[in-house]
Amino acid sequence: xxxxxxxDSAPRPALxxxxxxTPGPAAPRDLCxxxxxxxxxxxxxxxxxxxxIRPDYPALERAVxxxxxxxxxxxxxxxxxxxxxxRARMRTPRDGAQWTGITTSLAESLxxxxxxxxxxxxxxxxxxxxxxxxxxxxRPEDMATVRGMRMGYAPLLALLEPARAKGYRRLAVVGIxxxxxxxxxxxxxxxxxxxYVIGTPCSDNTTTANFHDFLALLSDAPETVTYLxxxxxxxxxxxxxxGERRLIPFLQLPISDLxxxxxxxxxxxxxxxxxxxxxxxxxxxxxxxxxxxLVRNARGAEMLAGLGDGIALSAPGSxxxxxxxxxxxxxxxxxxxxxxxLRRMPDWLRPIVGWLMPRTGPRGLEFARTRVEMKAAETxxxxxxxxxxxxxxxxxxxxxxxxxxxxxxxxxxxxxxxDQ
Ligand SMILES: Cc1cc2nc3c(=O)[nH]c(=O)nc-3n(C[C@H](O)[C@H](O)[C@H](O)COP(=O)(O)OP(=O)(O)OC[C@H]3O[C@@H](n4cnc5c(N)ncnc54)[C@H](O)[C@@H]3O)c2cc1C
Ligand code: SF4
Ligand code: SF4
Numbered sequence: 001x002x003x004x005x006x007x008d009s010a011p012r013p014a015l016x017x018x019x020x021x022t023p024g025p026a027a028p029r030d031l032c033x034x035x036x037x038x039x040x041x042x043x044x045x046x047x048x049x050x051x052x053i054r055p056d057y058p059a060l061e062r063a064v065x066x067x068x069x070x071x072x073x074x075x076x077x078x079x080x081x082x083x084x085x086x087r088a089r090m091r092t093p094r095d096g097a098q099w100t101g102i103t104t105s106l107a108e109s110l111x112x113x114x115x116x117x118x119x120x121x122x123x124x125x126x127x128x129x130x131x132x133x134x135x136x137x138x139r140p141e142d143m144a145t146v147r148g149m150r151m152g153y154a155p156l157l158a159l160l161e162p163a164r165a166k167g168y169r170r171l172a173v174v175g176i177x178x179x180x181x182x183x184x185x186x187x188x189x190x191x192x193x194x195x196y197v198i199g200t201p202c203s204d205n206t207t208t209a210n211f212h213d214f215l216a217l218l219s220d221a222p223e224t225v226t227y228l229x230x231x232x233x234x235x236x237x238x239x240x241x242x243g244e245r246r247l248i249p250f251l252q253l254p255i256s257d258l259x260x261x262x263x264x265x266x267x268x269x270x271x272x273x274x275x276x277x278x279x280x281x282x283x284x285x286x287x288x289x290x291x292x293x294l295v296r297n298a299r300g301a302e303m304l305a306g307l308g309d310g311i312a313l314s315a316p317g318s319x320x321x322x323x324x325x326x327x328x329x330x331x332x333x334x335x336x337x338x339x340x341x342l343r344r345m346p347d348w349l350r351p352i353v354g355w356l357m358p359r360t361g362p363r364g365l366e367f368a369r370t371r372v373e374m375k376a377a378e379t380x381x382x383x384x385x386x387x388x389x390x391x392x393x394x395x396x397x398x399x400x401x402x403x404x405x406x407x408x409x410x411x412x413x414x415x416x417x418x419d420q
Contacts, residue, residue, distance in 0.1 A: 023158035036158030080276025152208030176202035199278025260339035286368035318365035376402035
């Protein structure tokens with residue numbers, strides 16, 4: 001399907017205008033998304049910083065938000081601690097942003113107000129706009145350079161030491177969950193006066209090289225694709241140089257043409273879809289076509305207030321029922337035995353179901369709950385198959401709680417904690 005193009009192809013300033021010190025080499029690590037800690041002065045810190053080794057979400061939630069998630073409170077069982085949740089959009093969408101640019105506007109506003117000295121985030125590489133490169137941004141207008149989503153891993157946290165060496169004391173960090181976990185685990189020893197953490201949800205990331213292979217399956221001219229998003233209306237949106245825009249229903253994606261290991265085990269077993277340790281999470285999953293913002297603590301509220309009337313907020317909606325969709329996904333994932341979960345369905349039926357899904361499937365918050373439960377189930381199924389010995393230390397109680405209604409409960413030796 002082709003639809004008219006929005007104005008999204010703003011020219012981006014060159015990377016060399018930004019402060020992008022080259023990180024040192026990565027230490028070899030198993031189950032690693034190269035968040036940057038292994039490249040720092042003390043790579044041994046991975047042992048206590050890594051989401052994939054022995055995460056302790058309850059302790060970090062207490063340290064960051066003053067309390068742990070409370071499964072009885074609103075949707076915290078799914079999304080982690082929050083004090084307010086909104087459907088949201090920038091009244092003037094930012095050119096080049098992934099959605100309307102709330103994420104980069106929050107950081108820009110912190111720089112403009114002088115609240116922080118710098119923003120640590122990722123920019124597009126000069127030789128490949130899809131490859132993320134860590135940068136330190138100090139001028140508010142340069143946040144335009146980093147708008148939009150890139151696919152792949154960037155050693156973001158390798159720039160914490162250079163940031164400190166430059167004398168930055170108050171830092172904002174924009175990060176995905178595995179980066180934010182390591183940042184929070186080490187926060188007390190990093191020596192910053194203040195950290196402002198803006199998180200986005202993240203799922204199904206892969207290497208930039210794999211992502212290029214995926215683009216080549218979607219388009220005859222993959223080098224002209226400037227934007228891709230998995231939308232909450234069950235479509236992938238592609239935008240192209242020159243302004244064309246195309247929507248592809250999820251069910252018609254060429255998933256069966258991808259190699260079984262297209263998504264690394266890290267991203268299939270990641271335990272914090274919604275970035276629960278950020279001060280504020282900005283995504284789209286619960287936004288029904290707009291963005292979705294979770295204000296998690298006072299610092300998150302302070303950042304949101306900084307946008308004033310520039311951001312439009314409303315109550316998130318919710319519709320549909322997730323249980324069948326999640327159970328079906330679990331069955332497909334188990335049947336795929338490590339490959340990609342394909343839905344069994346004749347080709348002629350796919351367009352019909354693809355048309356029905358946005359109208360009858362889970363929407364708004366129910367869509368977000370669906371995705372979070374699917375991800376929890378995936379973590380358990382893939383670790384059980386590929387790394388059973390890691391389950392005990394890697395799977396937090398909140399993941400078991402989400403998967404339990406679908407018959408996925410810990411077996412002997414899979415949990416080391418009393419509360420599961
Ligand atoms: C790999 C990936 C998967 C995602 N999956 C989901 C999802 O399933 N559900 C959901 O609700 N949201 C997801 N998001 C977040 C979503 O794509 C948007 O980034 C978010 O909604 C913010 O939109 P915005 O317009 O406010 O962002 P913008 O204002 O355009 O800012 C985007 C920010 O994200 C940073 N960024 C871009 N790529 C990366 C990267 N690879 N690693 C780290 N930082 C990056 C940019 O540097 C920039 O600071 C994902 C993001 C990524 C990177
Ligand atoms: S993801 Fe980060 S903390 Fe974990 S092993 Fe890799 S570099 Fe270390
Ligand atoms: S899916 Fe999880 S592990 Fe993979 S990049 Fe995103 S946050 Fe990191």
